[in-house]
């Protein structure tokens with residue numbers, strides 16, 4: 066190599082390292098290779114078949130792939146409940162869950178949660194049971210497992226059907242060693258933005274127990290616009306976070322959301338007839354096979370802080386980009402909260418937690434979070450944090 070070539074070589078290497086560090090490395094948990102992989106993957110029918118097969122075996126039942134998580138959850142509810150049945154739900158969740166319950170014709174009964182793990186416990190369940198209660202939806206909030214042994218016993222005693230919602234907790238293990246998704250009659254999965262399996266959208270259901278009602282698998286192909294959006298999300302997301310360095314990323318992200326090129330997962334529409342896109346099925350299968358081993362930290366580590374707006378401001382000043390917290394209302398996002406008629410008086414902990422919680426998006430690596438944690442730790446509400 067002559068000196069000029071050496072300089073060019075050196076500059077290229079430096080430039081690529083910079084791009085990696087400040088740019089694509091910040092995509093929603095996606096590495097540079099994965100952003101390219103997701104954007105340019107070609108999906109085939111056999112990718113859908115492979116994922117269906119894999120889920121059926123891993124979770125022990127009949128798997129059906131769906132457009133998104135709420136559609137999967139809705140199918141699970143339709144399979145095991147009669148319209149009008151009441152189901153107990155975690156009083157700290159995503160609007161998607163409410164939508165699924167409503168679309169299945171069921172009545173949500175909101176149970177208050179515990180500060181330690183953001184889940185309902187036995188005492189909250191007992192307060193909410195009556196003769197119309199036919200089931201429980203377990204969420205394992207932000208990857209923190211519920212006390213499954215106690216809840217299973219409770220469900221048996223009262224003849225309740227358990228449904229597991231794995232949006233936050235694919236791969237998580239309960240205290241007795243069983244994997245989340247191997248306990249309930251039905252199991253729903255979301256592959257939405259920032260979920261434990263993230264292909265931007267998509268979902269599934271595994272029917273483990275014999276169904277009361279026959280369930281039809283979706284047959285319509287995804288819309289071309291949904292295809293495009295799903296395909297380019299990781300790249301656009303990476304771009305936005307990359308240019309946070311010059312503070313324009315947030316502006317661009319808001320613009321992309323406005324023109325519906327990036328969809329917040331809460332805005333994804335329930336649709337029982339649409340199939341998942343084939344390339345998403347392919348990405349989801351890869352992610353299932355690479356799921357973190359048990360014992361690793363939860364999906365989003367969380368803290369309860371005294372003055373959240375101030376903490377968020379300080380984080381922003383330090384160039385952290387938060388596109389929404391989980392959850393800023395007991396049923397989030399805020400723009401749909403009124404529709405839910407949430408019983409705030411009955412769930413004071415859920416209300417308190419939703420006003421004070423901070424949690425970190427999945428697209429920040431452990432190293433990147435060290436400084437964020439330092440900022441948050443100055444404002445903690447004493448002694449009771451996760």
Ligand SMILES: *Cc1c(COP(=O)(O)O)cnc(C)c1O
Nearest residue numbers: 133134135159161232255257330
């Ligand atoms: C996001 C989410 C879902 C489903 O989300 P989709 O956007 O429909 O894929 C279900 N349950 C919980 C708890 C969620 O956070």
